[in-house]
Amino acid sequence: MATCPVLQKETLFQTGIYAYRIPALLYLSKQKTLLAFAEKRLTKTDEHADSIVLRRGSYKTATRQVQWQAEEVVSQARLEGHRSMNPCPLYDKQTRTIFLFFIAIPGHVSEHHQIQTRVNVTRLCHITSTDHGRTWSPVRDLTDTTIGNTHRDWATFGVGPGHCLQLRNSAGSLLVPAYAYRKLHPSQTPAPFAFCFLSHDHGNTWELGHFVSQNTLECQVAEVGTGAQRVVYLNARSHLGARVQAQSPNGGLDFQDNQVVSKLVEPPKGCHGSVTAFPNPTSAADALDVWLLYTHPTDSQKRTNLGVYLNQKPLDPAAWSEPTLLATGTCAYSDLQNMGSGPDGSPQFGCLYESDNYEEEGGLATLQLLLLLLLLLLLLLLLLLLVPGCRLASPDAWTQEHEELRYRFTFSH
Known part of the structure; x- marks a missing residue:
């Protein structure tokens, strides 16, 4: 399996006195700013999640490097007596407003306890920012107005985690991917179903979308196509x-x-993955030609070896490439952001992911950020397709040769 060369790798949240999990990443293109969110926990378990934290990064296009500010607690992202989980950032380009969605759970009540008792105590919340995440509004609890009586039909629910989506329709509709454990039958354990929260008025009101099939959990969405051919693509975790x-x-x-x-x-219990859409870099004129990038552990037995996959035909499940490794060893949740084109026109991405001392049962993780140059990734995938037996042991050799390869790739179209 090939290893992907990267532009920059940096640890943003280091587990020590506190534990960090559940990465979420947002890129503000006009400001050249990355906002990296995570859960800060008193211990490594879900039940000891405490607050949502943020680090702000300034991206320098000339050097392709990010300069990061210190960690800060997003203190407004909290309901009294509740812990905050599953950060989900969303940027409304039309109103220049950042929404930070999250769920709030009282005390140390676990997801498992809610499923077993069939009593839903989770709340849907968000805060907003109109100054690119420097200051935030008071928390808004959307549970009663958005979910209403349906809240009783669920054992529990969650959002995302990770980035959300604004559609390219006339309303600039906002989508927050989510999942709920539905109580379908008194004698059956509640089952998970993915869906989306939607807003068509820039976040003033929200509604529930309809469910995807059973056994779909944490999910992310991307938009492919335009006009009448516009489709929302959803990719969900499962136990299948x-x-x-x-x-x-x-x-x-x-x-x-x-x-x-x-x-x-x-892996057997599933794992969160991230997906993002971006224009086909080899087709400047065709707006319909959109590709997908996806990150997730590549091992079917355990959460290890984070890979990135490419799909040049987004709605064809058989069109996904073989993975290219981003990180080896224990890895888990990740979040991708399309960072547009670099100085040479090649697509660039950021990926915030859990790695190093991550333990699947305990949830201990260090969150690191990678900046990816997709042109090199495409070359790796192309080489793997042309030479099925090819194995690239180190990115160093690619670093030495990538200028020539970039030239050949760019001028071959």
């Missing part, structure tokens, strides 16, 4: 040994064509 994908022709309200994606393997 592989990811589940679905598509929505009506902006995330209804999902159809649910498919198990055998090429995107899951």
Whole structure:
């Protein structure tokens, strides 16, 4: 399996006195700013999540490096007596407003306890910022107005985690991916179903979308196509040994064509993964030509060896490439952001992920950020396709040769 060269690798949240988990990443293109969020925990367990923290990075396009400010606690992202979990940032380009969605759970009540007792105590919340995350509004509890009586039909629920989506329709609709454990039958354990929260008025009001198939959990969404061919693509965690994908022709309200994606393997308990869309870098004129990038552990038995996958035909589950490694060893959750084109026109991405001393059962992790140059990734994938037996042991050799390869790749189209 090939290893992907990276532009920069930096540890943003180091587990020590506190534990960190659940990465979320937002890139503000006009400000050239990265906002990296995570849960700060008193111990490594979910029940001891405490607060949501943030680090702000300034991206220098000339050097392709990010300068990071110190960690800060987002103190407004909290309900009294509750712990904050699952950060989900969303940027409304039309109103220049950042929404930070999260769930709030009282005390140390676990997700497992809610599922077993069938009593939902989770709340849906968000805060907003109009100055690029420097200051935040008071918390807004959306549970009663958005979920209403349906809240009783769920054992528990969650959002994301990770980045959300603004559609390119006339309303600039906002989508927050989510999942709920539905109480379908008194004698059956509540089962998870993915869906989206939607807003068509820039976040003033929100509604529930309809559910994807059963056994779909944490998920992310991306938009592919334009006009009448516009589709919302959803990629969800599952316990089925592989990811589940679905598509929505009506902006995330209804999902159809649910498919198990055998090429995107899951460990036995599943794991969160991240997906983002970006323009085909080899087709400047065709707005319909959109590709997908996806990150997730590549091992089907345990959460290890974080890989990145490319799909040049987003709705075809068989079109996913073989993974290229971003990090070896124990790895888990990740979040991707498309950072646009670099100085030479090649697509660039940021990936915030859990690594190093991550333990699947305990949830201990160090969160690191990678800046990826997709052109090199595409060359790696191309080489793997042309030479199936190829194995690249180190990115150093690519570093020495990438200028020539970039030239050949760019001028071959």
